[in-house]
Amino acid sequence: GAGVSQSPSNKVTEKGKDVELRCDPISGHTALYWYRQSLGQGLEFLIYFQGNSAPDKSGLPSDRFSAERTGGSVSTLTIQRTQQEDSAVYLCASSTTGAGTDTQYFGPGTRLTVL
Amino acid sequence: GDSVTQMEGPVTLSEEAFLTINCTYTATGYPSLFWYVQYPGEGLQLLLKATKADDKGSNKGFEATYRKETTSFHLEKGSVQVSDSAVYFCALQAGANNLFFGTGTRLTVIP
Numbered sequence: 001g002a003g004v005s006q007s008p009s010n011k012v013t014e015k016g017k018d019v020e021l022r023c024d025p026i027s028g029h030t031a032l033y034w035y036r037q038s039l040g041q042g043l044e045f046l047i048y049f050q051g052n053s054a055p056d057k058s059g060l061p062s063d064r065f066s067a068e069r070t071g072g073s074v075s076t077l078t079i080q081r082t083q084q085e086d087s088a089v090y091l092c093a094s095s096t097t098g099a100g101t102d103t104q105y106f107g108p109g110t111r112l113t114v115l
Numbered sequence: 116g117d118s119v120t121q122m123e124g125p126v127t128l129s130e131e132a133f134l135t136i137n138c139t140y141t142a143t144g145y146p147s148l149f150w151y152v153q154y155p156g157e158g159l160q161l162l163l164k165a166t167k168a169d170d171k172g173s174n175k176g177f178e179a180t181y182r183k184e185t186t187s188f189h190l191e192k193g194s195v196q197v198s199d200s201a202v203y204f205c206a207l208q209a210g211a212n213n214l215f216f217g218t219g220t221r222l223t224v225i226p
Binding site: 035045059091093105106107 | 146147149151157158159160161164166204208209212213214215216217218219
């Protein structure tokens with residue numbers, strides 16, 4: 001079956017612009033995660049959605065970052081007024097229920113470059 | 116807080132050599148432990164996992180045993196191949212439900 005998909009695969013933007021990154025999780029997966037992979041920071045958790053519950057936003061680095069998940073499926077990560085330090089690969093993952101024993105399946109990522 | 120400490124790389128081995136990548140963790144409760152692999156130009160994928168103490172995860176000739184007494188989950192393979200060249204990440208998932216990753220270890224296997 002189809003895995004997690006993300007778009008765009010690459011995004012180049014100018015400092016100060018807003019960007020939207022999209023994630024399509026595996027069908028039927030109720031849990032969805034966003035992570036960021038950057039050279040200086042490794043792999044960092046950003047935000048977690050589970051069903052209709054309020055999202056866990058504890059990993060978002062600043063209020064310029066936000067995310068939503070519509071209809072319990074597709075998610076969009078928005079970065080406002082991008083900065084050069086936002087340059088990274090943004091990874092989306094989904095799992096069946098979000099339980100601690102579940103495997104998270106990752107998408108190919110969106111490489112964001114802020115000039 | 117929860118964290119993972121992973122052996123620093125890079126690691127370079129000859130084909131058919133024995134591989135160990137050390138991973139230790141700190142967590143409250145009883146986390147699940149994972150090894151993820153990222154091949155060149157590809158996304159992150161699960162290599163193996165263990166969800167309780169003394170469980171052994173295995174896949175593609177790789178193994179790791181969940182050792183609660185030493186809080187470790189070391190990755191091993193008896194005979195590496197060139198195709199195993201990749202970056203390996205140890206990770207844990209505890210009550211918070213997000214994964215905590217180690218810094219990654221780059222493995223290069225030379226013929």
